[in-house]
Amino acid sequence: MQPLQPQSVNTQSDIELENIDLTLGNHASRVHVLNDISLKIQSGESVGIVGPSGSGKSTLLMVLAGLEKVDSGKVLISGERIDRMSEDQAAAFRGRNIGIVFQSFHLIPNMTALENVAVPLELAGREDAFVVAEQALQSVGLGHRLSHYPAALSGGEQQRVAIARALAPSPAILIADEPTGNLDTETGGQIADLLFAKQQEYGLTMVLVTHDPALAARCGREIQVRSGQIHAASVHAIQSRTDEDTVQAEAAQ
Ligand SMILES: Nc1ncnc2c1ncn2[C@@H]1O[C@H](COP(=O)(O)OP(=O)(O)O)[C@@H](O)[C@H]1O
Ligand SMILES: [Mg+2]
Numbered sequence: 001m002q003p004l005q006p007q008s009v010n011t012q013s014d015i016e017l018e019n020i021d022l023t024l025g026n027h028a029s030r031v032h033v034l035n036d037i038s039l040k041i042q043s044g045e046s047v048g049i050v051g052p053s054g055s056g057k058s059t060l061l062m063v064l065a066g067l068e069k070v071d072s073g074k075v076l077i078s079g080e081r082i083d084r085m086s087e088d089q090a091a092a093f094r095g096r097n098i099g100i101v102f103q104s105f106h107l108i109p110n111m112t113a114l115e116n117v118a119v120p121l122e123l124a125g126r127e128d129a130f131v132v133a134e135q136a137l138q139s140v141g142l143g144h145r146l147s148h149y150p151a152a153l154s155g156g157e158q159q160r161v162a163i164a165r166a167l168a169p170s171p172a173i174l175i176a177d178e179p180t181g182n183l184d185t186e187t188g189g190q191i192a193d194l195l196f197a198k199q200q201e202y203g204l205t206m207v208l209v210t211h212d213p214a215l216a217a218r219c220g221r222e223i224q225v226r227s228g229q230i231h232a233a234s235v236h237a238i239q240s241r242t243d244e245d246t247v248q249a250e251a252a253q
Contacts, residue, residue, distance in 0.1 A: 014173055014205040015041040015064055020073035022059065022228075033059045034070070035228040043172070046199055046206040048216030051225035057209040060225065061175050064207070065098050066090035078172065095124050099166030101195075103178035105158040107150040107165075113137060113157075114146040117165045124169060136168035137161065140194060156187035160194065167198060174199065175207045180215060192218065 022034040033056045041047050049057050062068035064075060066082035067090075075083040077097060082090055094100075107116050117136050121129035137143055140160040150158050159179060166174060179195065180188030192215050199206045208219060216222045217236055224232040 014043040014045075014078055015039070015207070016074070016076040017060075017064060018074040018076075020060075020063060020075065021071045022063065022068070023071060024059075033228050034063065037073070037228070037230060039223070039230065041205060041207065043205055044203045045221060046196070046204075046208070046219040048219035048222045049207065049209045049225060050211070050213070050216045050222060051231070055225045056228040057225050058177050061100075061177050061207065061209055065094055065100060065175060067094075095120055095169060097171050097173055099169070099171040099174045101159070101162050101166050101174070101176035101179045103181040105150070105155075105162045105182075107158055107161055109150050112147045112149055113142060113153065113161045113164075116150070116161055117168050120165060120169050126169075132168055133164070136164040139167075139198075140164045154187075155183050156191060159183065159191050163191070163194060163198070167202070170202070171204075173205045173207070177209045178211065179208065180210065180212060188212070188215075 017037055017039045020034050020037040021032075023030055024033050025031050037060065049060065051057055059068055063070055064077065064082075066075065066077070066085060070083055073083075074081060077093070080093065082093060085093060108119070111119070114130065114133050114137065117133035118129040121132055126132065134143070134146060137146060137160075140163055142157060142160050142164065145153060145157060145161075148157075150161070153161065159182075163179075174195070176195065180191050183191060195206065195208070196218060198204065206219070208215065210216050220236055222234050222236060223230055
């Protein structure tokens with residue numbers, strides 16, 4: 001049973017986007033990538049973002065991580081205006097608060113799994129970086145792959161390393177852009193299981209961009225983006241998913 005969110009505590013949203021507008025490209029190739037997007041995500045929520053290719057999903061994630069500047073609007077993460085921070089401030093803030101997982105893993109090829117996971121901890125000045133990195137790898141089932149280089153790991157293992165790296169600094173927020181997109185169905189399912197297990201274990205606020213309807217349906221809420229706008233949103237019954245929920249989620253699309 002999912003414990004009820006205490007209403008009196010933590011009424012502040014973890015993530016709040018207010019009237020976000022962003023146009024990218026120069027004259028002929030200008031694209032209105034995000035068009036008046038407003039969105040609140042509560043602490044501990046899981047949200048799936050779906051929509052056609054080019055609809056602005058990745059850009060939306062980059063905006064909420066402070067990796068892409070907006071033309072107008074506000075981006076608040078745990079009450080802080082990440083859109084107003086300098087690049088260095090945003091990087092330090094991300095280091096403490098936001099873990100990011102990408103479709104293509106983005107591991108550093110000439111570093112071992114352990115070294116990859118230790119990177120953000122070392123950047124944060126943690127003296128126990130390698131101890132924490134090893135624990136993080138054990139917690140994703142890779143305690144036996146510490147000194148392997150990315151090229152010697154399977155896709156699923158590489159994504160586990162990336163998840164360990166994202167979670168090792170204990171962020172409250174995990175964002176993932178197509179985290180199963182480069183994996184076969186079975187491995188993708190295992191990675192999805194791992195993400196949701198970690199979300200539950202740490203009470204993470206999780207935002208996933210995905211093309212996989214089954215993955216989106218596992219999130220507490222699903223948001224459809226079309227041409228840079230929120231086209232539709234639906235709430236899923238989490239923890240008690242049945243075929244009926246899936247049918248309802250599909251009917252809502
Ligand atoms: N730097 C850029 N310059 C111009 N257009 C861009 C730039 N980055 C993204 N876009 C355009 O913005 C739209 C949304 O891109 P993206 O967020 O990657 O979509 P999605 O992740 O939904 O596939 C696309 O049409 C893309 O071509
Ligand atoms: Mg994308």
